[in-house]
Amino acid sequence: MQILVTGGCGFIGSNFVRHLLASNPDDQVVNLDLLTYAGNLESLSDVEADFASRYRFVRGDVRDEKLCLGLLEQAQAVVHFAAESHVDRSIGGGAEFLQTNVLGTHNLLECARRAWDGETGNSFVYVSTDEVYGALELDDPELFREDRPLAPRNPYSASKAAADHLSQAYFHTFGLPVKITRCSNTYGPYQFPEKLVPLMIANIVAGEPLPVYGDGLYVRDWLQVSDNCRATEAVLRQGRAGEAYNVGGNAERPNLEVVRLLVELVCERLGLELEERLSLITHIADRPGHDRRYATDAGKLQRELGIAPAIDFEEGMAGTVDWYLDHQDWCQRVTSGAYRDYYQKMYGQRLEQAGTGGVQET
Numbered sequence: 001m002q003i004l005v006t007g008g009c010g011f012i013g014s015n016f017v018r019h020l021l022a023s024n025p026d027d028q029v030v031n032l033d034l035l036t037y038a039g040n041l042e043s044l045s046d047v048e049a050d051f052a053s054r055y056r057f058v059r060g061d062v063r064d065e066k067l068c069l070g071l072l073e074q075a076q077a078v079v080h081f082a083a084e085s086h087v088d089r090s091i092g093g094g095a096e097f098l099q100t101n102v103l104g105t106h107n108l109l110e111c112a113r114r115a116w117d118g119e120t121g122n123s124f125v126y127v128s129t130d131e132v133y134g135a136l137e138l139d140d141p142e143l144f145r146e147d148r149p150l151a152p153r154n155p156y157s158a159s160k161a162a163a164d165h166l167s168q169a170y171f172h173t174f175g176l177p178v179k180i181t182r183c184s185n186t187y188g189p190y191q192f193p194e195k196l197v198p199l200m201i202a203n204i205v206a207g208e209p210l211p212v213y214g215d216g217l218y219v220r221d222w223l224q225v226s227d228n229c230r231a232t233e234a235v236l237r238q239g240r241a242g243e244a245y246n247v248g249g250n251a252e253r254p255n256l257e258v259v260r261l262l263v264e265l266v267c268e269r270l271g272l273e274l275e276e277r278l279s280l281i282t283h284i285a286d287r288p289g290h291d292r293r294y295a296t297d298a299g300k301l302q303r304e305l306g307i308a309p310a311i312d313f314e315e316g317m318a319g320t321v322d323w324y325l326d327h328q329d330w331c332q333r334v335t336s337g338a339y340r341d342y343y344q345k346m347y348g349q350r351l352e353q354a355g356t357g358g359v360q361e362t
């Protein structure tokens, strides 16, 4: 089977491409990626070397109709990861999010519809997010289930929900074999260091402030990336067309607990003084519209496809810390461009305000 993976140079995409090629000797993978700030060819340099005859990289845009049509005519499946993925950046300006996440997904759906007309057995996997459901209260007994109406609350999740709806519409209107994964907060190797886990690891190592938004009691369900990849592959191969599947880690944790664990893990490995590094935790002004809690019921995936997370939260975080400590050169290279300006714009003033007592400590 030839599988088109979009966004394969990003965090989850690069792990997924490696996973597919390593576990399926008969598959060919074509990776379509625009190489935005979040995409790095270096994340797949081992794949280029190890699987040269079954892997091809194409630099291009999911909004490019001619390119996508040509690629889909050759492929039997697409796994669509490509997106603008960072909530904070969407709050700073949402246009790119609508362009790539909504119009890019629409272009791919439309190209697949035309390229696969009359074919059977193909699959279009749209990688959505648990954020499309909106937010839960801390004590809400109901978890997100697939039949819950979508109610996104920030520009990123609104763009992902629009594409989720479009994907469902292409199944209902045209019979396109669309399958959707709605996954929770994923962590592991090759995640761009703007996200909570790698950002904290880098700052703990460097002895810089650890910026925690608001009271830090926001809850996410943490999913190790290889568990996400196994689930995505199961949906691709055995999922029912027209269905959405939640993918969760069964590991709800408040952000402060995640940050404290990361401090402990880094200090243990580098022989740093624990209390000194913990004192770097700095509560800064909150993310506007910050969703209090995401919590996923991933029972459907387990019942229908037999997939459950295999990696325990503490074990997964320990492995992730080891990977980042061993790959500090990768982190430095991927953040060497415009990232410093982004970091200063996002955190500079909020850290200064926290330093002058502008933000309450909890």
Ligand code: NAD
Residues within 6 Å of the ligand: 006, 007, 008, 009, 010, 011, 012, 013, 032, 033, 034, 035, 036, 037, 038, 039, 040, 060, 061, 062, 063, 080, 081, 082, 083, 084, 085, 086, 100, 104, 127, 128, 129, 130, 160, 182, 183, 184, 185, 186, 187, 191, 192
């Ligand atoms: P990422 O930001 O690390 O990678 C995105 C990739 O998409 C990059 O390689 C980038 O170059 C590429 N890209 C961006 N715009 C493109 C375009 N117009 N054309 C082609 N390529 C383009 O993202 P990620 O964290 O790996 O997330 C992958 C997918 O999973 C996204 O759709 C995201 O919404 C979804 N998701 C992520 C998480 C998470 O915790 N990371 C959780 C749930 C869902």
Ligand code: DAU
Residues within 6 Å of the ligand: 085, 086, 087, 088, 128, 129, 130, 131, 183, 184, 185, 186, 194, 195, 196, 197, 199, 211, 212, 213, 214, 216, 218, 219, 220, 255, 287, 294
């Ligand atoms: O839930 C799935 C989503 O998880 C995906 O759809 C998104 O693509 C992915 O980026 C992620 O979104 P979050 O906003 O939850 O991830 P982030 O790592 O940005 O933040 C995790 C939590 O940590 C969130 O409550 C905000 C908080 N945070 C984040 C950063 C970067 C901080 O307190 N400080 C920080 O510096």
